[in-house]
Amino acid sequence: MLLDGVNHIAWISKDVARLGRFYTDVFEAEVGPTRDHGPGETMTTIRIGPHTELNIVVQEGNTEADRQTPMWGRGRIDHVGLQAASRDAFDAIRERIVAAGAGDGQVNDFGGVYSTFFRDPDGLEGEVLLPKA
Incomplete structure (x- = not known):
């Protein structure tokens, strides 16, 4: 198999501190530092496994995180990062x-x-x- 699992899943949040506390309290995740990720945008990594992270982006003025609709009406994930099993696999x-x-x-x-x-x-x-x- 060329892949070794999921490296990260990226999504938009309006409150990364609250999200980080949830994943820490419930899953013993490790919240990394928040850093600039573009104009009006920050990204915080939340490590949920040995090589798996949540990449949480907060963007000024983006209200996408406010949408709460029924299952299958929530839109798609921004992107998924897949972990290559080796350099040759990559x-x-x-x-x-x-x-x-x-x-x-x-x-x-x-x-x-x-x-x-x-x-x-x-x-x-x-x-x-x-x-x-």
Whole structure:
């Protein structure tokens, strides 16, 4: 198998402190620092497993987090980050993404990880990540 699980799930929140307390109290998660992530935007990571995080974004003026609708009417997740099982797996996945026309294969260096983005046939953005050793 080329993947080793989910690296992260990203979504928008209006109160990351409240969300962080919930995941800490209920799941013993570890809340990382909040950092700038673009104009009027911050991101906080909440580690929920050995290599799985929630990437919580707060954006000034974005009211998407206020929408509370019934199941299957809530919209889609912003994106999912998938964990590559190894460097060879990351390279193979990247080649397959390009061959499928699902992405350009660009590799991003985000400090602790390498990443490449793709869009699945439904248009959902995905990211494949490879932690640096």
